Amino acid sequence: MPYRLHMMVCAGTGCVSNRSLELRDALSAELARRGLDKEIEIVTTGCNGFCGVGPILLVQPDGIFYQKVQVKDVPLLVEEHLVKGRPVKSLMFTPPEAKEPVPRMRDIPFFGKQMLVALRNRGMIDPEKIEDYIARGGYQALAKALTTMTPKQIIEEIKASGLRGRGGGGFPTGIKWETCVHAHSEDGVRYLVCNADEGDPGAFMDRSIIEGDPHSVIEGMVIGAYAIGAHQGYIYVRHEYPLALKRFMIALDQAREYGLLGKDILGTGFDFDIEVHRGAGAFVCGESTALMASIEGRVGEPRAKYIHTVEVGLYNKPTVLNNVETFANVPVIIERGAKWFASIGTEHSKGTKVFSLAGRVKNTGLVEVPMGLSLRELIFDIGGGIADNGKFKAVQTGGPSGGFLPEDLLDLPVDYEKLYEAGSMMGSGGVVVMDHTSCMVDVARFFVDFLQSESCGKCTPCREGIKAMHGILSRICDGKGSEADLATLEELCSVVADTSLCALGGSAPNPVLTSLRYFRSEYEAHLQGKCPAGVCRALITFRINDKCTGCHLCFKACPTSAVLGEPKQMHSIIQGKCIKCGACYDVCKFEAVTKE
Amino acid sequence: MAIKEVSEEKVREIARRWGGREGFLVEMLQDVQTEYRYIPEAAIRTLSKEVGVPVGQIYHLATFFKRFSLKPRGEHVVSVCTGTACHVKGAPRVLDACARELGIGVGETTRDGKFTLEEVRCLGCCGLAAVVTVNDDIHGHVTTSKVPRLLKRYKGTEKASHGEADDQ
Numbered sequence: 001m002p003y004r005l006h007m008m009v010c011a012g013t014g015c016v017s018n019r020s021l022e023l024r025d026a027l028s029a030e031l032a033r034r035g036l037d038k039e040i041e042i043v044t045t046g047c048n049g050f051c052g053v054g055p056i057l058l059v060q061p062d063g064i065f066y067q068k069v070q071v072k073d074v075p076l077l078v079e080e081h082l083v084k085g086r087p088v089k090s091l092m093f094t095p096p097e098a099k100e101p102v103p104r105m106r107d108i109p110f111f112g113k114q115m116l117v118a119l120r121n122r123g124m125i126d127p128e129k130i131e132d133y134i135a136r137g138g139y140q141a142l143a144k145a146l147t148t149m150t151p152k153q154i155i156e157e158i159k160a161s162g163l164r165g166r167g168g169g170g171f172p173t174g175i176k177w178e179t180c181v182h183a184h185s186e187d188g189v190r191y192l193v194c195n196a197d198e199g200d201p202g203a204f205m206d207r208s209i210i211e212g213d214p215h216s217v218i219e220g221m222v223i224g225a226y227a228i229g230a231h232q233g234y235i236y237v238r239h240e241y242p243l244a245l246k247r248f249m250i251a252l253d254q255a256r257e258y259g260l261l262g263k264d265i266l267g268t269g270f271d272f273d274i275e276v277h278r279g280a281g282a283f284v285c286g287e288s289t290a291l292m293a294s295i296e297g298r299v300g301e302p303r304a305k306y307i308h309t310v311e312v313g314l315y316n317k318p319t320v321l322n323n324v325e326t327f328a329n330v331p332v333i334i335e336r337g338a339k340w341f342a343s344i345g346t347e348h349s350k351g352t353k354v355f356s357l358a359g360r361v362k363n364t365g366l367v368e369v370p371m372g373l374s375l376r377e378l379i380f381d382i383g384g385g386i387a388d389n390g391k392f393k394a395v396q397t398g399g400p401s402g403g404f405l406p407e408d409l410l411d412l413p414v415d416y417e418k419l420y421e422a423g424s425m426m427g428s429g430g431v432v433v434m435d436h437t438s439c440m441v442d443v444a445r446f447f448v449d450f451l452q453s454e455s456c457g458k459c460t461p462c463r464e465g466i467k468a469m470h471g472i473l474s475r476i477c478d479g480k481g482s483e484a485d486l487a488t489l490e491e492l493c494s495v496v497a498d499t500s501l502c503a504l505g506g507s508a509p510n511p512v513l514t515s516l517r518y519f520r521s522e523y524e525a526h527l528q529g530k531c532p533a534g535v536c537r538a539l540i541t542f543r544i545n546d547k548c549t550g551c552h553l554c555f556k557a558c559p560t561s562a563v564l565g566e567p568k569q570m571h572s573i574i575q576g577k578c579i580k581c582g583a584c585y586d587v588c589k590f591e592a593v594t595k596e
Numbered sequence: 597m598a599i600k601e602v603s604e605e606k607v608r609e610i611a612r613r614w615g616g617r618e619g620f621l622v623e624m625l626q627d628v629q630t631e632y633r634y635i636p637e638a639a640i641r642t643l644s645k646e647v648g649v650p651v652g653q654i655y656h657l658a659t660f661f662k663r664f665s666l667k668p669r670g671e672h673v674v675s676v677c678t679g680t681a682c683h684v685k686g687a688p689r690v691l692d693a694c695a696r697e698l699g700i701g702v703g704e705t706t707r708d709g710k711f712t713l714e715e716v717r718c719l720g721c722c723g724l725a726a727v728v729t730v731n732d733d734i735h736g737h738v739t740t741s742k743v744p745r746l747l748k749r750y751k752g753t754e755k756a757s758h759g760e761a762d763d764q
Contacts, residue, residue, distance in 0.1 A: 013719075013720065013721050013734065014721050014723050014724050014736070016734075017721065017724060017733075017734035017735070017736055018724075018736065050723075051721065051722075051723025051724060052723045052724075054723075198720065199717070199718070200718070201678075201679030201680045201681070201682075201683075201717050201718035202679055202680035202681045202718060202722055203718070203720070203722075204718075204720030204721065204722055207720040239626065239663055240716065240718075240719055240720065241720060242732065277619075277620075277622065277623065278622065278623060278626055279622075279661075280622050280625065280626060280657075280661035280662065280663040280664060281661050281662030281663040281716075281717075282660060282661050282662060283717065294622060295619060296618070296619055297617070297618035297619045297620065297621035297622065297647075297649070297653075297657075298653070298657075299653075299656050299657055299660045300660065300661075356720075356722055358680070358681035358722030358723060358725060359680070359681050359684045359685070359722075359725075360684060360685070364681075364722065364723040364725070365723045366723075396680060399680070430680070430722075432680045432681050432684065432722075434684055437684075438684050443680075443683070443684070446678075446680070446683050447680075450678075450717060454717070456660075557740075557741055559693075559696045581689055581692055581693070581696075581740065582686075582689050582740065583689075583693070583740045583741065586686075586689075586739055586740050586741055587741050
């Protein structure tokens with residue numbers, strides 16, 4: 001008998017850390033106890049994207065969306081919704097500025113404006129079951145490609161679709177494949193590599209795709225391999241993503257068992273298999289030549305790319321390297337056609353893009369939208385605006401290689417060229433929103449600090465240049481900067497950008513340059529000894545004002561006993577002892593602790 | 597927990613698990629790190645023999661990648677995510693709070709070998725920022741004031757249960 005209802009429990013990393021697996025077990029026990037387990041099925045799904053409100057529970061087929069569901073809510077939920085048919089309002093999501101909770105997922109603004117292509121199976125399938133993927137039409141594109149299309153036709157289709165690399169570079173995928181096919185290989189060996197070394201801080205698209213729908217990546221890889229004539233594929237996954245790794249391994253085994261991977265795929269005589277390599281914590285390994293060196297068992301240092309990896313790549317063979325999201329798009333293009341795909345997006349940026357929306361925005365999570373949507377729609381309509389009534393200051397796109405964009409560029413459409421022109425880039429799709437509590441000099445220093453420690457050290461401009469940039473930025477944050485520092489900083493930026501060996505150094509100045517371009521006044525304030533956002537420790541002082549009720553919380557929180565005061569009397573801070581950790585500021589409920 | 601003695605046989609088994617292939621050196625080192633909580637010199641020598649590559653190449657790998665440590669790491673590895681989203685939600689202060697609580701600096705291990713404090717560059721759970729992981733447990737929405745209680749759970753002898761309600 002078919003089930004009358006399906007309870008889709010989100011088991012992405014975010015929800016799991018919010019105990020969604022315990023929730024699933026409690027639900028399962030409750031259903032069994034009430035004899036409902038024969039009519040209601042529980043499905044463990046991948047990431048739904050709305051990570052900020054986890055654990056997420058979706059009741060299908062009605063699409064009722066529950067958020068922050070705890071184990072203790074289970075009896076009520078089962079009794080009310082599943083037995084009596086009355087969805088539980090108290091567990092539904094109320095969008096910011098709405099008065100009533102919204103029952104259906106599709107009516108929630110966060111989901112409503114999205115268009116799912118790469119994430120087409122989001123929250124609909126159990127990522128550990130190949131049957132679920134197949135039931136949603138999975139591997140049909142592979143069958144179509146292998147049995148009715150020639151490799152050349154596939155490449156033409158991908159070219160016509162306008163699909164561009166989703167990992168950051170934005171290189172047209174079809175042209176990459178075509179170049180690889182035309183590249184000379186003595187023994188005809190070609191490799192296909194999937195880059196899942198998603199190292200950009202603030203980006204988690206690839207993690208979500210692998211965790212939620214690993215077969216979409218495998219299917220895309222097999223189609224790509226067939227198109228370029230590769231028989232061996234590799235995927236390079238960060239070790240920081242254990243759940244993604246586990247699910248991908250399960251998916252590989254299932255695909256092999258079903259004859260969709262390995263020898264004689266679908267009986268067509270085509271052989272292709274995928275080998276998994278775990279990264280070990282090096283951002284630079286997301287760079288194609290560094291990644292390939294790492295797969296070969298060498299240190300992940302990039303090489304100069306006078307000869308591209310599509311011609312001489314892994315083990316010196318022509319190699320196609322695409323990222324996770326790019327591969328996840330491929331089956332849909334094959335199935336629905338290039339024309340359909342190309343109808344979405346802008347002139348030069350086709351299709352959709354997955355973004356991870358994070359930082360000081362109300363709705364944090366993963367969203368997929370058509371290219372060309374404005375940053376404003378992304379942040380305010382989907383993201384719900386700034387959290388805690390803060391004021392928007394900047395949005396950072398493209399990770400450490402991208403830049404900051406100010407409020408007056410909010411109407412910029414999200415597309416490869418437009419972002420590049422503004423000094424930032426698409427990158428892999430991280431979008432971090434900042435409000436008045438972020439200091440732009442500090443965040444610029446943060447990125448430079450990141451890049452400094454991640455620079456592999458092979459070429460001098462990147463190794464030494466970024467270090468020098470970091471020194472200057474630190475000096476400015478400490479209030480010891482001078483006007484001349486800004487000029488030196490700009491000069492350094494152009495040298496590092498022009499002369500570095502790979503994209504890590506080449507794009508490293510972007511955060512600094514864009515912050516200088518759009519937020520110069522903040523730099524100038526630091527030169528005057530002020531940090532407007534109250535972040536840079538050397539420039540701020542914590543004080544307690546007369547709003548203090550003497551609740552004593554700050555007294556207890558202070559790690560250095562710098563807070564003086566008896567309970568129920570106004571407290572004060574001994575400046576000499578204060579290490580400016582902000583613990584008092586964080587615990588105060590009365591806005592009595594100020595920083596200036 | 598005492599530091600395990602390095603067994604040549606065990607390291608050989610790890611090398612064999614990966615077919616002794618040079619391309620899997622990083623994987624072998626991952627397994628060595630998991631087994632011993634660091635990369636012992638003896639293991640590097642054994643891998644060098646088993647795989648047939650110079651000691652220098654393996655040493656290069658072991659020092660290049662962040663995950664590997666040449667010094668024994670603590671029983672519990674506390675990693676404070678310092679990705680962008682966590683940074684704007686106060687990760688630097690959370691990191692300081694952890695350092696104060698454990699009495700060690702970043703990259704150091706407590707004298708009793710119980711805790712190692714590290715920063716990690718983005719765990720990809722930006723929706724939960726600020727994030728701290730202890731071993732494999734992910735704790736979201738961490739603030740400075742939550743740190744002492746969070747770490748206390750791991751100070752006992754038995755393994756703390758995963759993810760108690762952090763998100764209040």
